[in-house]
Amino acid sequence: MDTILVVNAGSSSVKFQVFAVDGEGRLHRQLKGQMDGIGSRPRLRASGINGDAVAERAYPIEAVPDVPAAMAVAGAWLRDEVRMTPMAVGHRVVHGGPDYDAPVLVDHAVVARLERYAALAPLHQPHNLAPIKSILANFPALPQVACFDTAFHRDHPDVADVYAIPYRLHEEGVRRYGFHGLSYEYIAKTLPECAPEIASRRVIVAHLGSGASMCALSGGRSIENTLGFTALDGLPMGTRPGQLDPGVVLYLMSAKGMTATELQNFLYKECGLKGLSGISNDMRELQSSQDPRAAFAVEYFVYRVGLQAGMLAAALQGIDAFVFTAGIGENSAPIRARVAEKLAWLGVSIDAGANAAHALKISGPASSVPIYVVPTDEERMIAEHT
Numbered sequence: 552m553d554t555i556l557v558v559n560a561g562s563s564s565v566k567f568q569v570f571a572v573d574g575e576g577r578l579h580r581q582l583k584g585q586m587d588g589i590g591s592r593p594r595l596r597a598s599g600i601n602g603d604a605v606a607e608r609a610y611p612i613e614a615v616p617d618v619p620a621a622m623a624v625a626g627a628w629l630r631d632e633v634r635m636t637p638m639a640v641g642h643r644v645v646h647g648g649p650d651y652d653a654p655v656l657v658d659h660a661v662v663a664r665l666e667r668y669a670a671l672a673p674l675h676q677p678h679n680l681a682p683i684k685s686i687l688a689n690f691p692a693l694p695q696v697a698c699f700d701t702a703f704h705r706d707h708p709d710v711a712d713v714y715a716i717p718y719r720l721h722e723e724g725v726r727r728y729g730f731h732g733l734s735y736e737y738i739a740k741t742l743p744e745c746a747p748e749i750a751s752r753r754v755i756v757a758h759l760g761s762g763a764s765m766c767a768l769s770g771g772r773s774i775e776n777t778l779g780f781t782a783l784d785g786l787p788m789g790t791r792p793g794q795l796d797p798g799v800v801l802y803l804m805s806a807k808g809m810t811a812t813e814l815q816n817f818l819y820k821e822c823g824l825k826g827l828s829g830i831s832n833d834m835r836e837l838q839s840s841q842d843p844r845a846a847f848a849v850e851y852f853v854y855r856v857g858l859q860a861g862m863l864a865a866a867l868q869g870i871d872a873f874v875f876t877a878g879i880g881e882n883s884a885p886i887r888a889r890v891a892e893k894l895a896w897l898g899v900s901i902d903a904g905a906n907a908a909h910a911l912k913i914s915g916p917a918s919s920v921p922i923y924v925v926p927t928d929e930e931r932m933i934a935e936h937t
């Protein structure tokens with residue numbers, strides 16, 4: 552059977568999945584794995600269709616110093632031991648800039664263009680592009696497709712995507728892009744099957760994971776998103792602050808003498824749930840902690856989800872449904888219940904039993920806005936595009 556390899560490369564790990572394509576073009580997940588600890592304690596782990604481990608090995612640090620080396624090791628394992636020769640490779644690329652509103656077949660010119668957007672996503676884009684470049688160099692005939700986290704939001708009206716700064720900066724690319732687009736696109740595509748009654752309506756989707764954002768869907772299209780120029784805006788996240796007055800950044804520079812590099816590290820890695828609680832970036836740990844600062848971080852998260860839902864409801868001029876997805880949204884019944892309390896002013900109420908059971912529909916019969924839980928699958932979306 553033909554197969555498609557999906558690659559999601561970060562700074563210290565390369566995640567991959569393999570999908571088989573049957574005669575009717577349907578995708579079947581075969582394998583899920585990752586090379587992590589790149590440059591520190593490299594490890595290859597992979598599991599098969601039923602979650603059974605098919606690889607678990609460690610490598611010396613010199614063998615896997617960077618992302619291209621990790622891609623080479625994982626690729627050799629897939630080729631020589633799993634005996635897989637993909638017909639194409641799909642990549643997650645965080646930034647498609649202002650122009651790409653759909654996935655693109657990659658060649659050298661496309662790579663050069665995507666490299667220009669590295670300044671807009673310095674922590675992600677270079678790592679996303681590294682495996683593309685190494686495959687392009689070693690297997691030039693293998694088709695590769697770049698799938699962007701920004702593309703799904705490119706339909707937004709201008710008024711949603713500008714900042715109130717001189718317009719020439721907007722034209723240079725300083726604007727709101729929005730992220731988690733592959734997740735929202737998957738949800739928009741899945742709703743007609745799992746919840747057709749809301750698929751064409753006004754829906755707020757809350758992607759609540761280590762990275763968190765919300766998207767306003769109207770008729771299955773994104774009209775507004777809580778993330779902006781970078782993935783720092785909007786909701787508080789595991790280690791990112793979410794919405795922050797830029798005056799705070801000016802203060803950190805002028806009063807604390809922080810450099811651009813220190814600020815970048817601070818904003819991406821030291822804030823959010825981790826910074827606020829002083830305990831952890833992991834929602835599970837915070838929920839099981841007795842420390843009042845953990846409880847406060849959780850309350851802050853829930854409060855901000857409620858606030859930003861109000862903003863998106865205004866963008867949609869009303870709301871017909873609310874959907875939870877991603878790690879926290881799919882798995883934490885207590886957080887869902889607390890978010891629903893923040894939406895009580897809209898007439899929302901939860902069915903406690905359905906919520907505890909992680910049912911598709913978790914709102915009670917009296918709820919004026921139905922609430923759903925829909926698991927996301929960004930890798931499948933990438934495979935489908937590819």
Ligand code: AMP
Binds near residue numbers: 761836878882
């Ligand atoms: P993601 O980035 O989508 O993989 O989501 C990761 C986040 O989901 C982490 O903060 C986890 O703590 C959180 N998470 C996963 N399972 C649960 C759960 N059962 N309860 C609360 N949070 C969870």
